[in-house]
Amino acid sequence: MxxxxxxxxxxxxxxxxxxxxxxxxxxxxxxxxxxxxxxxxxxxxxxxxxxxxxxxxxxxxxxxxxxxxxxVRFQSDNLPRYHECLKQLLAEDKAYYCDCSKERLEKLRAEQMDKGEKPRYDGHCRDLGLVKSDDTIVRFKNPQQGEVTFNDLVRGEITVSNRELDDLVIARADGMPTYNFSVVIDDADMGITHVIRGDDHVNNTPRQINLYRALGFDVPEFAHVxxxxxxxxxxxxxxxxxxxxxxxxxxxxxxxxxxxxxxxxxxxxxxxxxxxxxxxxxxxxxxxxxxxxxxxxxxxxxxxxxxxxxxADPKRLAILVAERLKQTIEADFSIEQLLPLVDLFKERADTVNELADAMLSLLQPLSAYDEKSEKKAFKAAAIEPLERVVSHCRAVNDWDAADLHQVIADVVEELDVGFGKVGMPVRLALLSIAQGPAIDVIMRVLGQQETIHRLQQAIQYIQDKHPE
The missing domain is CATH 3.40.50.620 (HUPs)
Incomplete structure (x- = not known):
């Protein structure tokens, strides 16, 4: 099979x-x-x-x-087939017309609930022999004896007494089939061997099995997740x-x-x-x-x-980031521009969107600094370390070949301070946040001119904030 x-x-x-x-x-x-x-x-x-x-x-x-x-199959293309099966059930006395009003059904439901009974149709029209009219629906004559048993591939064996199942509606007054009716015909005609669906459909399954049998179809296996x-x-x-x-x-x-x-x-x-x-x-x-x-x-x-x-392939991520940035800031960046930034930031990103947002700090001019970080790192004492770093950056002749980590280390040694006293304000100046990739990697990506520009921008910001 x-x-x-x-x-x-x-x-x-x-x-x-x-x-x-x-x-x-x-x-x-x-x-x-x-x-x-x-x-x-x-x-x-x-x-x-x-x-x-x-x-x-x-x-x-x-x-x-x-x-x-x-x-792809569309149910709307299969209406003639549903009507054919409807006629079959009516001709074989396995279905009947019902003209019970909405008011009668609501009253019946209320009475059953007041008695603590399960609401279900009482079969009022089952043996009346009604004929089709503008107000009649079609109900399936569910067996009144016996039980339905099926082995659910997830839940195991399930048995339901037919006495618990009422005569469900299989066609509305306008002739449109209901879900429980059309799905049985579709699955049978398509040769579906295994019906896999949510467990909110478990209660439908015994009804549908009875319909499969009434129509002479093979019953598939079921799995309700x-x-x-x-x-x-x-x-x-x-x-x-x-x-x-x-x-x-x-x-x-x-x-x-x-x-x-x-x-x-x-x-x-x-x-x-x-x-x-x-x-x-x-x-x-x-x-x-x-x-x-x-x-x-x-x-x-x-x-x-x-x-x-x-x-993931870095180029694929770069393409996704480019699409994201085009949508969010309407800016076009080449894959070549973004590729080096993928490896720089992906370790700290859970999504492509987070990756794109992190990259923006290096792709656009900085307009603001992380408020919490700048209160801690951008104090007046940070001006001298930043100025020293600027001086050392200007002295670099070959930016691509230089040991940029050593640039920071030299300033640390000159000032005889901990690395954080220099590294924290420098990273914030370059990236707008206090945490991120290694400083020398950021400097390399930004290039000599932009690195110096951002450091000077930070110096001016601190001077404006802490005037003498």
């Missing part, structure tokens, strides 16, 4: 983190078994489905590298930060890092944290998927992204 999985999002918004994790699990399971990974867009909710949302799904999956097989929670234990939502996959792209994360992090939300392989895509394909199994919900941890994502950035 060829394993066939599918990811079937509704195009009513962006590709969110939970959906991306489900798509990843579908992708890995199919690839692990040498099978097919299909993409289906469930766009029968015409009021909420948009082209922009469809594109957002494509963009998110392309960015993550989740390549699907075959052409746990939901993703925020750091506070609540279900992940916008208030927890970025939940759109493409927001992480905009925030400067690498797709392979996000992919690596997503798979660890519920799946593990020993103590290993970093996986290549091929390793994930080779190792993935639902036996290693946890049943409990997973908590999204931004600090952990940052740690993983930092690891990937250290191993």
């Amino acid at each position: 060829t394993v066939v999985t599918r990811f079937a999002p509704s195009p009513t918004g962006y590709l969110h983190v939970g959906g991306a994790r489900t798509a990843l699990f579908c992708y890995l399971y199919a690839r692990h078994h040498g099978g097919q990974f299909e993409l289906r867009i469930e766009d029968t909710d015409t009021a909420r489905s948009t082209r922009e949302s469809v594109q957002a799904i494509f963009d998110g999956m392309n960015w993550l590298g989740l390549e699907h097989d075959g052409e 746990p939901m993703i929670l925020g750091d506070d234990g609540a279900r992940l939502s916008k208030r927890h930060g970025a939940v759109s996959v493409m927001q992480y792209a905009e925030d400067g994360y690498l797709p392979e890092a996000v992919l690596n992090y997503l798979v660890r939300l519920g799946w593990s392989h020993g103590d290993q944290e970093i996986f290549s895509k091929q390793e994930l394909i080779d190792l993935f199994s639902f036996k290693a998927v946890n049943r409990a919900p997973s908590a999204f941890n931004t600090k952990k994502l940052n740690w993983i992204n930092h690891k990937y950035m250290q191993e």
Whole structure:
């Protein structure tokens, strides 16, 4: 048997983190078994489905590298098939028309809840033999005896009595099929062997299994993966930060890092944290998927992204930084300008955006100094060390070949002070912050003229701040 999985999002918004994790699990399971990974867009909710949302799904999956097989399927193209199956169930007395009003159903629900009963349709129209009209919906005749048992690949064996399942609506009054009906037909027609989805669908599964059987379809296997929670234990939502996959792209994360992090939300392989895509394909199994919900941890994502950035091709990072700077400050920098700065700052950056922001201190004229640092380092006593460094810098004949660390060391020795008395104001003068790369490396990147200019600028700033 060829394993066939599918990811079937509704195009009513962006590709969110939970959906991306489900798509990843579908992708890995199919690839692990040498099978097919299909993409289906469930766009029968015409009021909420948009082209922009469809594109957002494509963009998110392309960015993550989740390549699907075959052409994308759209539910909206399959309406004739749904109507064909609807007629089949009606003809075989496995479905019926229902004209119960909204008011009746609300009253029924209220009465059942008052009695402490589970709200469910009472089958009022089941045997009335109603015919189609503008107000009738179609309900499935769920079996009233027996039970439904299926082996969930994550949760184990699940059994539900048919008495707990009511006659669900399978077509609205306008003829549009409902989710539970259309998804069964699509999965059967596409030959889906494994339905992998969030565990919020567990309650739908027994109903869908009964529909598979009523339509004469083979029943696939099911795997319901746990939901993703925020750091506070609540279900992940916008208030927890970025939940759109493409927001992480905009925030400067690498797709392979996000992919690596997503798979660890519920799946593990020993103590290993970093996986290549091929390793994930080779190792993935639902036996290693946890049943409990997973908590999204931004600090952990940052740690993983930092690891990937250290191993990334410097030229790739430079290209990403150039794109970021063009968006944020509308400035064009060449890859040649940015390459030396990548190695200079990437050790201290968790994201491409942080890397770009750090580079700006060397790419643009300084307009301000870190307030906390300048109060400590830019005192009147710093003027002499800075002036001495300027003097030594001017004396350098070949800047590229000079030992620039020795320039600072010579001033330290001349003044007979600790290195920090010279190094801290010099770094702040050159970089605008007190911490960063080695001073001689910063000087080398800035060049002789800009180094002297920034030192003189700092001297003037201190003199203005501390007039005699």
